[in-house]
Structures are given as C-alpha cells and as structure tokens.
Amino acid sequence: MPDVSAQGVLFDTGFSVASGDYGAGESSTTLTLDNGLALQWPRVSVHAGIPLVAQHGDAILTGGGPVPAGRGGSGGMTTMGSGGPRRALGTGSSLEDYRVRLGDPLVSVSAVVLQGARLSASAGAAVKVPLAEAGDVGTGKWDGGVTLNVTHHLRGPWFGAAGLAWWKLGDPEGFDLRDPLLGSLMLTRLGDGNSVSMVASGSTPIADGLDAPVSGGVRVARDLWGGSASLSAVLGMTDSAADFSLGLGWGVALR
Numbered sequence: 001m002p003d004v005s006a007q008g009v010l011f012d013t014g015f016s017v018a019s020g021d022y023g024a025g026e027s028s029t030t031l032t033l034d035n036g037l038a039l040q041w042p043r044v045s046v047h048a049g050i051p052l053v054a055q056h057g058d059a060i061l062t063g064g065g066p067v068p069a070g071r072g073g074s075g076g077m078t079t080m081g082s083g084g085p086r087r088a089l090g091t092g093s094s095l096e097d098y099r100v101r102l103g104d105p106l107v108s109v110s111a112v113v114l115q116g117a118r119l120s121a122s123a124g125a126a127v128k129v130p131l132a133e134a135g136d137v138g139t140g141k142w143d144g145g146v147t148l149n150v151t152h153h154l155r156g157p158w159f160g161a162a163g164l165a166w167w168k169l170g171d172p173e174g175f176d177l178r179d180p181l182l183g184s185l186m187l188t189r190l191g192d193g194n195s196v197s198m199v200a201s202g203s204t205p206i207a208d209g210l211d212a213p214v215s216g217g218v219r220v221a222r223d224l225w226g227g228s229a230s231l232s233a234v235l236g237m238t239d240s241a242a243d244f245s246l247g248l249g250w251g252v253a254l255r
Helices: none
Strands: 008-020 028-041 044-056 059-062 065-068 101-102 106-115 120-127 143-155 158-168 181-190 194-203 212-223 226-238 244-253
Touching: 028 059, 028 065, 101 120, 212 244
Parallel strands: none
Antiparallel strands: 008 028, 008 244, 028 044, 044 101, 044 106, 059 065, 106 120, 120 143, 143 158, 158 181, 181 194, 194 212, 212 226, 226 244
16 A cells, blocks of 8 residues: 655734725724644645634635625625624724634645746645634634645746635625635745745735725845744735734744
8 A cells, every 4th residue: 555644734813904905995904823734745745723813893705815894795894703793803803802702613635746947837626624703803614715826936046926715615695705816926035044035916906895905015134943934914905905014923844
C-alpha cells in the first residue's frame, strides 16, 4: 500500500483588524484571530482554519468578503438574525460593544497544475462551514469557492503573481447575495530571508446597491523564530471595501 501520510505539517496563526462601513453608512470594526493547520504533499496541500472574531458593528463575513447586514435584501435596509432585527450600533465604541464569537471554519485544498522553470500555477477549492449563527458574524449558510493562482519569475529577485476566485454564497433568509468573482495582482521582491510585496485586489459586487470593492496595499515577510512572519497594510479604494486593514501573521513547519 502506498504511503499517503503528509510529508509536511504547518501551523499558522494571524491577527487582523479591519474597519469600514462597506457602503452601508454604519461603521464596523472586526478583529480576527485565525489559527490553522496545513498538510502538505509534493503537489497537494490541505488547509483547515477557524477564526475567533471580535466585532463592533453589523458586517456579515462571507467566503467572498464582508457585506453590511442591511444591504443583502432586495427590499431596502434590513438586518438579519435568529432573534429578529438587531439595533445598529453607533460609530463610537468601547470594549463592551464588541461581540466575541467563533467564526466559520474554512477548509481548502490546492494542487499544483503547472510547474515550470519560471512559471507555476495551482488550482484549488474551498468550503466555509456555517458554524457561526446567522446574523451574528456569519450567514448560517454554506459557501463554496474555486481558485486559480499563477506565479511568474520576472527577473532577478522579482516575481509576479495573479489570482482568481469565484464564490457561490449561500443566501440566508431575507438576503439575496451575489456570487462574486475576485481577482488579485501581486509584485514581490525576494531578499535574503525576507520579501516585500505590493498587492492590489478587487471583486464584483457582493450585493445589490454596493459597488465593486477594490483595495491595495503592501506586505512584508521575513524569517523569524524558525518560521515566517508577515505584516500587511491595506487601504480601501471604493466605498464597499474596508477603509483599512492591518494584519500580522506567522507560520512554522511542525515537521
């Protein structure tokens, strides 16, 4: 019988903060602590992660990105939740205003479909499991997505990458979400144990009445504590994108 045990096991953790009104006029701030585990084979990897979310506001987190809770319906501004309509929080916040919940786990698989001297490509699929209660920090419905990523060695230490993703979003009661197409471009310069990247991303609108979210930013990574640490800063360029987001991440091979 062939040996199908994983040849690599990686642990990753990250903390991020994002804030914006996502085109709804009511600001939301979301703090997320993500922890995940990846199993790696020569051409295939499987990753599972679950977030702990602290949120002030009413943004709903989907596989295709956040959407304001009042913009999913076709009949005007509504809020969803198992306990009926919820009061919209004001723009001021204190520690007591933040709701802390486990978010929806995300399971993904990725496979290398092309490996050349300068060009590589991978394709994958992902599923968001509806653990969070509908109207809290999730939709209460399953989301599924497919991805395609291409990386090209441009010259010397410079690399370019492009990514596409399409998500089929589950529609909770009273909501009519679109299935967004997402795209990203990244330019990276590799150094001795570090890298610097410029990133731009966008997607088609996730709900009626919202424009297409577009954002851009930078990401810095370096070898640290036996693994790889990263810092990212992103600014929104359209109303439906987060005004800003900051992220810290760290990953290490367990074997």
